[in-house]
Amino acid sequence: MEQPIIIIGGGLGGLATAIHLARAGRRVLLLEKNERVGGKLNIVSECGYTFDTGPSLLTMPWVLRELFATAGAHLEDSLELIPVEPTCRYTWPDGMRFDASQTLPLLLEQIGRLDTRDVDGFLRFMAYTARIYNAVAEPFLLNPFDGLRDFATPALLRDSWKIDPLRTVDQAVRAFFHSPYLRQVFNRYATYNGSSPYRAPATFNLIAYVELAEGGWYLRGGMYTLARALVGLAQRLGVEIRTSSPVARIMVRDGAARGVVLAGGETIAASRVVVNADPRYTYEQLIPGESRIAARLARLEPSCSGFILLLGVDRIYPQLAHHNIFFAHDYPGEFAAIFDRKVPAPDPTVYVCTTAVTDPQHAPPGHSNLFVLVNAPALSPRTNWEREAAGYRDTVVRKLERMGLAGLEQHITYERIITPDDLQTRYNAIGGAIYGLASNHPFTAFLRPPLRARTLRQLYFVGGGTHPGGGIPLVLLSGRAVARRVLAD
Secondary structure: OOOOEEEEOOEHHHHHHHHHHHHOOOOEEEEOOOOOOEOOOOEEEEOOEEEEOOOOOEOOHHHHHHHHHHOOOOHHHHOOEEEOOOOEEEEOOOOOEEEEOOOHHHHHHHHHHHOOHHHHHHHHHHHHHHHHHHHHHHHHHOOOOOOHHHHOOHHHHHOHHHHOOOOEHHHHHHHHOOOHHHHHHHHHHHHHHOOOOOOOEHHHHHHHHHHHHHOOEEEOOOOHHHHHHHHHHHHHOOOEEEOOOOEEEEEEEOOEEEEEEEOOOOEEEOOEEEEOOOHHHHHHHHOOOOHHHHHHHHOOOEOOEEEEEEEEEOOOOOOOOOEEEEOOOOHHHHHHHHHHHOOOOOOOOEEEEOHHHOOHHHOOOOOEEEEEEEEEOOOOOOOOHHHHHHHHHHHHHHHHHHOOOOOHHHHEEEEEEEOHHHHHHHHOOHHHOOOOEOOOOOOHHHHOOOOEOOOOEOEEEOOOOOOOOOOHHHHHHHHHHHHHHHHHO
């Protein structure tokens, strides 16, 4: 019998890879260490509350439609996409509020309310971000990519000014917007890949274009329905999926990946091995003798991590939209704490998602499910989360109370804390870094481990730790790209 292609890790990238390979007629075995697939896209259901615990917004839905079509299926037969309106509600310490509407006239009205000059600035900003997207989409986002050589095409070198790599996100945003509120809103998009707007290259303003031009979507029933749907596609194509099957080691012989050894001792031979996990973890823990690459990756700056609260609340806060941001007073100071001092910000920006606004069954009647996320530094000796988690939890809850969620502490009926330590343990994410590497340098994108390992044959990577980066559509595109690499080799 043909040896399978083994995929280590059942995140969205691993599932997408499995679907593409199985559709091409390859035998595929997917191994997931946890009890459920999905990776960071996961779910918690307790005491009548349901929480999405990973990505909470779907963008670029055409990527998902394309994946379903590849599997011979129709997206709408399995999933219901719901536009989120507003995409996000922003609130500042002084009481100012801004709704990022998906309806252009409403959005322009909201922008003009903050500063009339910024209506024109926004339209110019969108034209600018469209130029960036159009310049990088074909050579970088949508195709297999193994390094700077693949990216440095004559056309892109000629038009390199379009991607604006020498300014920061913040510097570019300031050129379009007068309102300090709007500058903060558009700077926030750098956090979508775990970076600082004051250090990440302005190229990443394309994230704003993707969300604002193509919209933000929610999946009826919760974002985890996507993982369930992809499992269904994969299994119908013949993919074997084994959960609770942690891999202890990748077998290497004659310079090539030949299979895996499970934590229980079982060995499984493979024709190829695709890793849907942190590449640094892979080189440090799964491949003996690759310490040189592990050391190189250790020198690169990780993305931020996250401090998470799951709060079941016995009341409804009518001011909450589906997605909410409660900004810090000192936004530059927040990122200086996270990336420079490597400590939790004393006054953090707080993200709150309450899916019960759209899916009432996610909380008992009259209750709310609050997924609360604060950007936190990747793990370092400067923060002991076992000792500091409870105190930082109080900091976050008190901030939400100051920002309008009156009496929150007294209304909490269910609570769970998830720290960077937990993220590292559950997802093998070194340092608890949610997005792999930070993008705080113009060349970070080219320093990510390539789809095809350079030192070992028959070994590949997929997911947020490799090309093209994190987020639902990008890891799905990563799955398509790595499948093409495998099939071409």
